Amino acid sequence: MELSAAVFDLDGTLIDSEPRNQVMWTWLFERHGAAHDPALIASFAGRRGREVLAELIHLFPGRTVEELFAEAVAYEHGPEAPPVGVVPGAVELVRALHEAGLPLGVATSGQRSYAEGLLDGLGVRDCFGAVVTADDVATGKPDPEGFLAACRGLGVPPERAVGFEDAPAGVAAIKAAGMTCVGVTTTVPAGALAAADHVVANLKEVDVLPGPALRVPGSGPSTSG
Template sequence: MKAFEAALFDLDGTLVDTEPRSQAAWRRLFLAHHVPHDQRMLASFAGRPGKAVLTEHRHQFDRRHTVDELFAEALSYATTPAAPVPGAVELVRALHSSGTPVGVVTSGTRDYARAELDALGLPALLAVLITAEDVAAGKPSPEGYLAGCRALGVAPPRTVVFEDAPAGVAAAKAAGAYCVAVTTTQPAAALCAADLVVPDLSGLRWVDGHLEARLSG
């Protein structure tokens, strides 16, 4: 596999297994406001800024509630601690130990991202954090990953991006980066645009700037 000079990680579903908690929070919000929903609607939030997706469904809610109010209500339901994705913390530590600059590009807010990263013990290992507040357009726009590459001083083709959602994979590829997708929240078929698809990060090793995938069986 080609050598890389930097790495950028998505947060939810890639570093920390928050998708079950997130879907439960969105479901609770919809039920509280008597909004019809199905699994496809819940899955549409994966990898995208929550406020942007809520805006698309704004017409289904009472007009007395703003998108900001609805988003804050959903966040109030997402209080259960989430576990790290297998191999995620170990891979970030290996990258940092090798001197490879590492960053996070997330569709979440800065306060939210910092809280999740603090729980993983990772902030000191990260060179950059790009959040929803730092970009004009969220994923699948490549803006966040392009900003991350600029901040790290590494061109996108020399950067490996780790993602879990189709919108994130699309953003990484549009930026020109190599993309590894994990099937923590989506089936492999939904992530086929990625360069490499793996179950989680536990089978990956970082050796001299090269990413090695350990084959099972």
């Protein structure tokens, strides 16, 4: 089946930023003496920070979600924040799909200013017809609201679209939306993305075929979207 649209997550899917994000959340817990372990920090991946903090607010007596979220975001600009890079093949895939005439969208748990800044930095903002951020939805991933909104913005039924994600919460959101899912193992091992239809190490493994259609390892000539 030929694709009608593609929707990308941002952190960990187009930008290799999850290692930095995990460091930022770790700093937040350490500064407040809040109990944490790697699994707890990993639970932030793919989700809206405010929603995860609301679930864990009992670990931060006397603090509000908004205070904690603002503090964590401020760490992003600190001199000790780890650098971020581009997921291999991300820019090339986005541009190839755009040049093939495929409507493209973004569904991210990041705030709009953050998302727009990253897309501008990648030089691909003009490739996306719909950018849905944490500011645009009532419920974040694993709820499918963001991916469904992106498909609506592109004018394409979700069952005709493919979504790209690096986190279990995002994969669950894509599948709940009724979309085909390609998982990218930039953040978690392949086993954690088992619910995805296809799993790749990075976006260099995804080829654009005439149609347009996608070819990923082990999937045959194209994915169904």
